[in-house]
Amino acid sequence: MLPSFAHTRFIMVAPSHPGNVGAAARAIKTMGFNELVLVSPKDPDIKNNPEAIALSSGATDVLHNAHLVSTLDEALAPVTLSFALTARSRDMGPPALDIRQSAQLSARHLASAPENRVAVVLGTERTGLENDEISRCHRICHIPANPAYSSLNVSQALQLAAWELRYALMESNSTATPASDIPPEAAYAPSEKVEALVKHWEQALVAIDFLNPAHPKKLMPRMRYLFTRIHMSQEEVDMMRGVCTNIIKHASKK
Amino acid sequence: MLPSFAHTRFIMVAPSHPGNVGAAARAIKTMGFNELVLVSPKDPDIKNNPEAIALSSGATDVLHNAHLVSTLDEALAPVTLSFALTARSRDMGPPALDIRQSAQLSARHLASAPENRVAVVLGTERTGLENDEISRCHRICHIPANPAYSSLNVSQALQLAAWELRYALMESNSTATPASDIPPEAAYAPSEKVEALVKHWEQALVAIDFLNPAHPKKLMPRMRYLFTRIHMSQEEVDMMRGVCTNIIKHASKK
Structure with missing residues (x-):
């Protein structure tokens, strides 16, 4: 696995439907990633939940290796660039990007220093991310779906974000910019x-x-x-x- | 609806699982499209199939208005640029494009003449598109997923292709410059x-x-x-x- 893929994590806050966690694991693996972090899932034994296992459809390794933590702060601890994936817009909070812009920014960030870590944060199913959770992320990102019918569930949203990240990271790895062309970036604080x-x-x-x-x-x-x-x-x-x-x-x- | 969205159709060849047809209808509507064509679905009464309706999750209009035809030729009849979405490669014909390149080509094609029509063609669940079906399409397109685990089902593949088309058509229709890293108009301090x-x-x-x-x-x-x-x-x-x-x-x- 390329380092940029290993340095990217997906964080689900308080997922309540085990099927969505399984589907998320599948989406993560399909796109070449492997790190899933679950903040206080409704089922604390989610790794052994039959529905989660069924929906992971063979990506049981991602499900089995998921980190379970009790706060978003723990999930974000080592992360140097985090994105809150949300449909909401707010008067407060980081500037919003769409998932493609976010992915391209992530690719540049991961290429600029080997210790950098990226996270995409997804909210609980019914209500999404709270203001307090969004405020802990560097950026807001969104999926510009049909405004008249933006019915994407959390695992579909994760699938699209993971796809964009994969595409940006593949492009970034294939263009192979000489290291000297990359402006020296300061070490971001986790x-x-x-x-x-x-x-x-x-x-x-x-x-x-x-x-x-x-x-x-x-x-x-x-x-x-x-x-x-x-x-x-x-x-x-x-x-x-x-x-x-x-x-x-x-x-x-x- | 923008003409470019109305001039794009999704064709499913011989879908056998009604749930996938419902999920496809949902993905199509979420991304702002509305035209679904079903070539010989296993359930000829698919529009009234409870599983299809359940998985369409409110996009029942797309399901209800789907065209049912008996051959791929009929489905492709008005189409001026068609893409076979497949993991297979073929030894003849133009090189395969990924779904982003396909979407960008589609956007240019739709913008070049008002009568142009684009289609994305997806195969049956178990075996995908046959060579004979692929040969009826102008281009092959593929989703460059994780080679070690490319477990995308037909509705997820359609979701990603539809997202790419939406993004390319929005970009092509938008004269506005894409959003930058700069936060939205706040009252900046001089x-x-x-x-x-x-x-x-x-x-x-x-x-x-x-x-x-x-x-x-x-x-x-x-x-x-x-x-x-x-x-x-x-x-x-x-x-x-x-x-x-x-x-x-x-x-x-x-």
Whole structure:
């Protein structure tokens, strides 16, 4: 398997229908990927669910090797570029791309550094991704289906996104750009580092009375949006962590 | 419906599973098309088949309006450019295209004359298209799936081909430039406001002893890069100005 395929994961948040998980495993394998992460599936024994196994149609290895985690943060921890696949548009949240643009961006991202990791995040069946979940992703992506009838279920949406990723990664691997032509890109901070920064920043804002923990309002989602959209390097995260430390140190001296 | 969508048909040869016909109808409608042609389906009363209706999931109009014919020649009669979707290769005729190349060729073909008609032809479930059927099509097209596991069923293959056609036709019909990485029109802060924020932030960093004005090093250029790259809205600039004010207020209390 090409590294770019091995460095791409599909994350399903709270899937409730085992058949969809099986169909997702099949779609993932058909397109040459293998990493499925399940955040709190309704059936905790999903790997042994007969319907999931039946619908995986031979891609039982992907189902069997799926990572089960309890939060989206855990699923995103090592990821350096994440896409929330959603039909919703919002006033807040990262800029939206369609799944082709997302796939092309992913291919460039994966080619730019061997430690980069990409994820596509899909929501629960009935309601899709929550604002809070979307805000943890770098980008929103969508499938521009028929506006009058956009009846795609979660495994079909995953199938289309996986196809686009496959196509972009195959193209990217076949054009074989000399390494020197690729502009040196900074090492992006993985999501867990950014999330740790957001938590530290929150403490700093409380320390200077900017954030009232009793009445947080929309402040932290707005801050998280700033910190994810910016797509920070590890160096920048470290720098901002230093700022947080000093803010807290000085505020407690009062 | 755009003419290019109305001038595109999907032809299923001898479908044996009614569920696949229903799922195909759904995929066709989801991608903005409406024309399904069935060549000798195993169930001649397929339009009233409960499984077909169930899997069409609301796209019953496409199922109900499907043309039933007895030969592939009849199905192809008005078509000016046809694609045999198959995993097989043939030793004669034009080289195989993938479904993206086919879709782009289709878009150009449909745009070149109003009477042009395109068709994608899919074979029966177990064995796919026969050589004799392939030879009736202008081109072969294929889905470059994982060679080690290319387990796509006929309705999933149709879904991917329909998606590619939709994307190519939308691009061809759209005069607008494709969406870029730039976020949708937010009220962007003018540069002078961002510059004022950077100055304010600098004062805050001095106040908490993070920045030593005597030895600034590369800190402020790094911070400016962060604050400009993020492309902030005026609201976000105001929010961060508030943070600066509070940092300074608390730091001077020490």
